Structure formats: structure tokens, C-alpha cells
Amino acid sequence: MSENERERLVDTDPEVLEGEDEIPRQPAPPLDPYTPEPGPGPGEQRAFNLLRWAWAPLLVAAFVILIALVR
Numbered sequence: 001m002s003e004n005e006r007e008r009l010v011d012t013d014p015e016v017l018e019g020e021d022e023i024p025r026q027p028a029p030p031l032d033p034y035t036p037e038p039g040p041g042p043g044e045q046r047a048f049n050l051l052r053w054a055w056a057p058l059l060v061a062a063f064v065i066l067i068a069l070v071r
Contacts, residue, residue, distance in 0.1 A: 040048060
């Protein structure tokens with residue numbers, strides 16, 4: 001017989017741990033994983049400051065294309 005064909009012993013009376021309260025509870029996680037950080041770090045702040053100027057080359061390129069279309 002193969003392992004799949006053998007009979008398996010099933011525990012009909014499982015062991016249950018009981019406590020003082022009636023409702024089973026799980027312990028709370030140590031930290032909430034969805035708590036946001038208080039603010040951006042130094043490197044992130046520099047990236048956001050640089051991102052403010054990212055539209056400038058796009059405006060220059062659009063202006064050059066507009067001038068090329070008008071001529």
C-alpha cells in the first residue's frame with residue numbers, strides 16, 4: 001500500500017486549552033503595522049524638494065515643441 005491509501009488516525013477528541021474568559025482571544029501585535037511615520041526623513045525631504053522642480057524641464061520642452069509647431 002502507498003502512503004495515500006493507508007488509513008489515517010484522526011484525533012476525535014482534540015485537546016482544548018481553557019482560560020479564565022469564555023471567548024478565545026489572540027494576543028495583540030506589539031506594533032500596529034499601519035501606523036504612519038511622523039514625517040519624511042532627511043533624504044526623503046530632499047527628494048520631495050527636487051520633485052517640486054521636475055515640472056520645469058517639461059514646460060521648457062512643451063514650449064520648444066510649441067515654437068516648432070508655430071514656425
